[in-house]
Amino acid sequence: AQTVTQSQPEMSVQEAETVTLSCTYDTSESDYYLFWYKQPPSRQMILVIRQEAYKQQNATENRFSVNFQKAAKSFSLKISDSQLGDAAMYFCAYRSGGGTNAGKSTFGDGTTLTVKP
Amino acid sequence: KAGVTQTPRYLIKTRGQQVTLSCSPISGHRSVSWYQQTPGQGLQFLFEYFSETQRNKGNFPGRFSGRQFSNSRSEMNVSTLELGDSALYLCASSSTGGPPANEQFFGPGTRLTVL
Numbered sequence: 001a002q003t004v005t006q007s008q009p010e011m012s013v014q015e016a017e018t019v020t021l022s023c024t025y026d027t028s029e030s031d032y033y034l035f036w037y038k039q040p041p042s043r044q045m046i047l048v049i050r051q052e053a054y055k056q057q058n059a060t061e062n063r064f065s066v067n068f069q070k071a072a073k074s075f076s077l078k079i080s081d082s083q084l085g086d087a088a089m090y091f092c093a094y095r096s097g098g099g100t101n102a103g104k105s106t107f108g109d110g111t112t113l114t115v116k117p
Numbered sequence: 118k119a120g121v122t123q124t125p126r127y128l129i130k131t132r133g134q135q136v137t138l139s140c141s142p143i144s145g146h147r148s149v150s151w152y153q154q155t156p157g158q159g160l161q162f163l164f165e166y167f168s169e170t171q172r173n174k175g176n177f178p179g180r181f182s183g184r185q186f187s188n189s190r191s192e193m194n195v196s197t198l199e200l201g202d203s204a205l206y207l208c209a210s211s212s213t214g215g216p217p218a219n220e221q222f223f224g225p226g227t228r229l230t231v232l
Contacts, residue, residue, distance in 0.1 A: 045223035107160035
């Protein structure tokens with residue numbers, strides 16, 4: 001079974017600073033995808049960034065980027081120039097890419113990010 | 118396009134009752150997944166439907182069931198409710214059944230409280 005671990009229940013960052021959220025996963029599959037989702041107090045889950053495991057290049061979306069270390073099974077999220085609107089719970093998620101588990105998702109426990117003005 | 122809608126948004130039931138939650142995906146989306154979110158267990162995958170077929174399911178008891186209709190709308194049913202079923206139930210849709218890299222769009226959730 002796949003597992004996703006977010007070792008930081010809470011993180012805080014000063015506005016305009018950079019913060020990195022950690023995520024590690026365990027799997028024996030070779031075909032999978034990784035995601036970071038943001039869930040603000042409204043509870044609306046929003047996709048922040050995704051990474052295909054077969055791609056070596058780290059994904060980037062504006063101020064959000066990932067450090068994908070496939071051998072180490074690590075998938076951290078870096079938020080640059082943090083903004084007050086970035087405050088939310090962040091979830092790391094794994095999604096199986098093929099076989100009988102295709103599409104099955106596993107989420108980490110989440111990291112609550114606080115942004116201080 | 119309208120987003121994923123879930124009804125009802127809030128629900129209060131008592132132990133032993135059953136409940137049906139509904140999810141309408143984004144128009145054109147054929148894949149619908151359900152998740153349970155609780156403070157203690159986090160976000161857990163319930164099942165995924167594509168073209169009216171359950172393609173995958175998580176580790177939940179048989180009291181949790183679902184179905185998908187020809188218009189891609191999906192329902193999940195929980196029978197014989199227990200206190201531990203109190204949770205936020207999230208539905209997510211994506212445009213095709215694969216590849217799994219396709220973005221999932223989440224609904225606002227249904228908050229179920231079991232008394």
